[in-house]
Amino acid sequence: MKLNWWPWKRKTPAHLRTGEWGEKQAARMLGRKGYRILGQRVRVGKRDELDIVARHGEVLVFVEVKTRKGEEYGRPISSVNRSKRHALSRAALRYMKQLRKKPDYFRFDVVEIVGSEDSADPVVRHIENAFTLDRGYCIPW
Numbered sequence: 001m002k003l004n005w006w007p008w009k010r011k012t013p014a015h016l017r018t019g020e021w022g023e024k025q026a027a028r029m030l031g032r033k034g035y036r037i038l039g040q041r042v043r044v045g046k047r048d049e050l051d052i053v054a055r056h057g058e059v060l061v062f063v064e065v066k067t068r069k070g071e072e073y074g075r076p077i078s079s080v081n082r083s084k085r086h087a088l089s090r091a092a093l094r095y096m097k098q099l100r101k102k103p104d105y106f107r108f109d110v111v112e113i114v115g116s117e118d119s120a121d122p123v124v125r126h127i128e129n130a131f132t133l134d135r136g137y138c139i140p141w
Contacts, residue, residue, distance in 0.1 A: 022067025026111040048091035060103040089134035
């Protein structure tokens with residue numbers, strides 16, 4: 001009989017599993033649309049994370065994925081508020097500083113996913129150019 005010596009290692013919470021599932025669905029959908037996925041869950045700095053970084057032709061795309069089980073509390077894009085846009089802008093600029101070549105074009109997309117692992121057909125909405133770079137930031141080059 002195997003004992004569980006690590007009681008703090010438990011199953012991933014349901015809300016985190018839903019988010020991970022949604023990011024996989026978004027990456028699959030973007031791949032079918034011709035996007036080249038450069039990274040998923042990209043950590044930039046100590047506190048910033050980009051859900052998906054992709055290329056669509058010459059455009060560098062930063063994708064924020066929002067997953068909900070249902071739309072009872074509004075559409076998922078409503079949670080991309082001012083502070084979230086500010087954090088995404090900061091993370092995107094830090095990511096671009098790490099690149100060896102400056103991208104000519106970049107944009108921010110949001111992918112909404114309504115459903116769960118249990119549902120047969122989740123609703124997937126891709127909102128291109130959902131918002132612009134936050135006013136507080138400027139491109140360093």
